Amino acid sequence: MLSDASAATVRATLPAVGAAIDEITERFYDRLFAARPELLRDLFNRGNQAAGTQRQALAGSIAAFAAHLVDRPDERPDAMPHHAMLNRIAHKHASLGICPEQYEVVREHLFAAIAEVLGDAVTPEVAAAWDEVYRLLADTLIAVERRLYEERGAGAGGSRWREWEVVERVRETADVVTLRLRPADGGPLPEHRPGQYVSVRVTLPDGARQIRQYSLSRAPGASLWQIGVKRVRGGQGCPDGEVSNHLHARVDVGDTLSLSAPYGDLVLDQDSGVPLLLASAGIGVTPMIAMLEQLALTGHTAPVTVVHADRSPAEHALRTDQEAYAAKLPDAAVHFWYEHPEPGHPADRTGLMDLSEVAIPTGTRAYLCGPLPFLRAVRAQLVEKGVGAAEIHYEVFGPDLWLARD
Template identity: 60%
Template sequence: MLSEQSTPVIRDTLPVVGAAIGEITERFYEKLFDAHPELLRDLFNRGNQANGEQQKALAGSIAAFAGMLLEHPETRPDAMLARIANKHASLGIASDQYKIVHEHLFAAIVEVLGDAVTPEVAGAWDEVYWLMANALIALEAGLYRQAGAPEGGTWQQMVIAGRQQETPDVASFTLRRADGRPAGAFRPGQYVSVQVELPDGARQIRQYSLSSEPGRDEWRITVKRVHDGTRPDGEVSTWLHENARVGDRLSVSAPFGDLTLAAGEGPLLLASAGIGSTPMLAMLNDLAATGSTRPVTVVHADRSPADHAHRAELRQLVGKLPNATLHLWYERDAEQEPQAATGQADLDALELPENTTAYLCGPLPFMRAVRGGLLRRGLPAQDVHYEVFGPDLWLGQQ
């Protein structure tokens, strides 16, 4: 809870800080990487730094957290914090790194805002920062304990036991622990981080959803090669597609992520687009393996049937569930797939049972459209869950 003396200061200065937060975060990263170049080389996603998405995500999280403290002073924004904490734990973030961030972030604030940063203003925003940082540190400590690992130490060596080319741009990799032990349990919907050493010596990290049945002794990740012409090619996805072969070793984190299938018998909506189908596959695998009779509405949208990774597996899994229905949309060649529709996914015409819990994964425009439609239909916001691949640019809109 924000203190009484800081609350009016944050309320008065939030518009000013919010208007300048883009410049502040840009200066912050410049200062951070000048002082600690190893963080850009081995921790932060260099592609997201190059296209500015990481700056937008940090700006969104800070502004959203401060706004929530003002709007709901009696509660903590746990949904937002949990998403960030899971991502941090998957990267191996340690508590002492928050001090480094604080140092360079506040230097950037003073540099951008100048004389407007009075001692009173600096103290209030310092309080906001440490409220958020300490909450994240506590959540991340709990995640490390659950993983049975020391702070930042969830990395393990895994061997590629199988590789399957799903589409021209998507490959699946089956992973087993190098020490021969079972890969370990995970909750359907979680992801792992994969760290690879690139030709320039950088050790870059990316997250990939686990797309296999949670109870197996091995894991499966499904990797889409990023080369759509609108941003730099994905460094890690390209390396995996061009270099990773059966028998090779990869550094892989423990499973993390808060988009996990809730227990119960209530109806579900699993809506995905493109490579966003991967966490839904783990959920469907789990539902099929446990003989679930829950009503499940499965929606997937893609460019074409040929671009739809795990298309046959999706149909097979839905077919195993007695109360599941499948709805497919393709931008082209929809006539090649039975009962598929042409165009963008349109959920407005679908009948959804009362008390449906929705899980969304895919590009942000798809999730915004689907979420907006569900809210208009009366689904409570707390029953609509989502996963974002990459920096979460949606935090301020939740």
């Protein structure tokens, strides 16, 4: 809980800090990478840093956390409404192998950046209050991450990287390839839940070891792990995806990849009596495939609505799997939208996803995965159709700019 004195100070200074938070986080990353260049080379996503999205996500998360602390100073941080945001961050951190000591490194450079940007406004009282905010944030994340590591048999900060052999490559579309993998040590596959992801660590030609997350696109119990990798093409100031292009161009059958244990909080909470909606766009289809397969394997009896949006049928990866698993369910409806339809595609499914004519059963639980604009639009449509906000769960690829800004 935030102390009364710190709550008052944070409440008074939150407007100034909030107004400068983007500059503060930009200065923070500049300082951090100047002092610890290996973190940018081997841990942080260089593409997100170049695009500025990681900076925006950090700024929004800090501001949101501080705002909720001052609004509810007597609540434990892990009981706050935005604990979902913290849980999502903790899963991502655990997939990267973040350890408690790294929070102190962040603290050092974050508070130096605050002092640089706000100058004399950062009195000892202000510094102490915001330090308390940061320590509450860090302690909450460290506790969640410790639990995640323990559940997977790893010590704090031990992501247990494991070598996996690529046993099959399947070209799904021009820009999406499926990689099927098995443990190189011949051991068993770790347990996972439908919807979770793994981190993939690769060594790039310049020697950097970059890490990216990819959803597992098979249900638990399969003899192999499977991930779908979309080649990220740059544009509008954003570089090409380093890891995705590396996996497309340089990784083949027989090669090995370093993978983390499974993480991610967008997981299928299956109840055979609850109607479900699985909504995806682009490569966001991958966790939905795992969920659909699981529903088919377990004989889910309640209605399942599958909706997907893509640029064109040719760019729609894993469509055959979506249709095949849905066909095994006793009560499933499938709807696809394409911005650029091809001959034979229904005209009423042209353009962006529009759920106005799609029947959504009462009591539906929804799972969403895709780009942020898609998630916002679909969530709004679902709420308008009577789906409870608490029943809408999502995964966004890349830094999460949603809850951090809400």
